[in-house]
Amino acid sequence: MKILQVTAALEQGGVERGTVEMAAFIVLQGAESFVASQGGRLVVELDKGGTKHLTLPLARRNPFAILSSAYQLRKLILDEKINLVHARSRAPAWAAYIACRLTGIPFVTTFHGTHRIQNRMKKFYNSIMTRGQRVIAISQFIKNHILDNYGIDETLIDIAPRGFDPDRIDPQKVTAVKLQQLKEHWGLVDDLPVIALPGRLTRWKGQTLFLQALAQIQELKWQAVIIGGAGHKRAFLDELRNLATSSGIESRVFFVGDQADIVPFYALADVVVSASTEPEAFGRVAVEAQAMGKPIIASAHGGALETVRDGETGWLFKNNDAEDLAAKLRLALAPDTDLTKIGMAARTFVENEYTVEKMCAAEWASYQRILADA
Template sequence: MQVLPALVTGGVERGTVDTAKALARAGWVSYVVSEGGPMVRELERAGAKHITLPVASKNPFKIRRNAARLEELIRSLPVDLVHVRSRAPAWSARLAAQRCGVPLVTTFHNAYKSHSWFKKFWAGPMAKGDVVVAISDFVADYANKAFGVARARLVTIPRGTDLAKFDPTRIYPERMSNLQQQWRLTDGRPVILLPGRLTRWKGHTVLLRALKILADRHGEQDFTAVLLGSTQGREGYRADLEGLIVQLGLDRSVRMPGDGKDMPAAYMLADVVVSASTFPEGFGRVAVEAQAMGKPVVATDHGGSRETVLPGETGWLVPPGDAEALADALDEALKLTPERRMQIAERARRHVMENFTVDAMCEAYIKVYTRLLFPNHNN
């Protein structure tokens, strides 16, 4: 049984659904508990079973009720192992697993903040799994140092990318043409893409300052930059970005089209993909998806990006918050020869195929489950 707050879009949700689908294919009975969402249908089509509970709640009374309900489910279904993927449901899932005497797996999907006693306390149950999975070595080191998770209980399982979905040979021209019209792109003008929800730590303002530096260097704005992502209610931040775009004189060259519904086609339209996060990414899904599509990437030199980007081979790593360094990297990326661009594309896709596939991720999770359930199992 996997437990997470909800099944909306995101890396946590994607990993949960992919793992549930792999378990169902392998003949396991797979349950997912959440508050629901648009990905439930995909989950159930794959043969897994969804159970709706208010596990996203931080209310201590609801957490107690959730623990009791989870305990009932574990005993009645029955469930042999519980895997929790987020802090709020970890409180009830851990308590239920303890009461029922079943193994608990937790996954650290990021370096949870621990600078205050309350934040560390709130994330505490995530460090109590029989096995604690980290989505990168960066996150594993953080879990060890900040939360005292013993190395013997830590396993790194990187997020997996669906290479059937993120395959440059499967993107039909109509999909790209539709986005070209939506984004108001000009033929022959290079496209700089920054995908990511509109939140301050994603580094949109750093990219905008870098674009201004590029424009001043060359005396023109010979590019179109697309900030692709939903506001998720942060309308004030979007307004701030729109104001900064006008202030920098970039309003003719920057687009903010909202959420990206067709990410593979979006990557295909890009000449370079940027991940400018000022806070370390636990993994950095954008950089990996872009590489799967054969695109050069510029990412910030911290967090999971250090494990997913090969500087000089598949892209560039620049100091976080450094607009000048970001402008330098973008300059190099936009000046790549066709031959060099092809070399990067081949190396980037091979890098993802060798290290960051959905199949590899799911196989690793099933090995963890098998080891806990069948400790004498040879495999």
């Protein structure tokens, strides 16, 4: 069997990581794995895992570029005798859909996000992610979104929740020496609780909300770490720094930028926050934090409603409500709150429900359903 996955690029993010993880799983099943994208830092991982990568300008949304990519994919499908094509993002999906129609090869999609529906043209553009012979949703939230907005047959939708890699995200693999080095490097104080907020610096990830909540709990003992790169949004980073300063908490908030390996920062934290003001399609931070044995405080919408057990593995707070987030932080930092016990429950929960192996097995099952009908 030969499986081709197509995506825009392979730099970073949940879509890209899922592509690489599935590629490795395909190889383990004894099949041949191919990925087409415009490239990126994760191509090295594909090469190491035995997947063949083909560089195509699949991130381009211009209709002529999509058509050109479609004919290049058609040639690839025929030359390599591909059995199934799996598309993970919209522009590449349109190219792959055309190529599959030209070659008669089965086509499956994964719906990774809600994709804003601003008008009919945008909805039509998004709809490519529902045109697979089977559609894989990354959460029940996304399945509901598809049904509410695109009206496809529910029996054609499979759910394959994202997952964490137990070999990569393991509390036992972060040494005390590593943690001490991080504390010294960033000037963190020993024996002072650390609150971490991972996520790229963009407004909807909730960094502003987080700082507003921290400003309300100044009388408590804590220090906060905001993990995420600003990229071209230096103005937003400056805005956040100014907010911390105007709130009187600038000496307690550390902006550590983008981190190639976030695992040690999870280990460093006593509690992790996901404050997204728009619903996460799944939300890897919530699962990864719990996998590291850390309680999670997350916005009560989107994927977090599935991945966080409120009061058991962490807490949910009212979306975009800094006061409620502050209340949950107070609860987490209260003397009688056993964060270690909650973290252990969190680790057990996600180990049972949200691993990469479970995710890949669910996607593989979708492949089998399609090929059985081919």
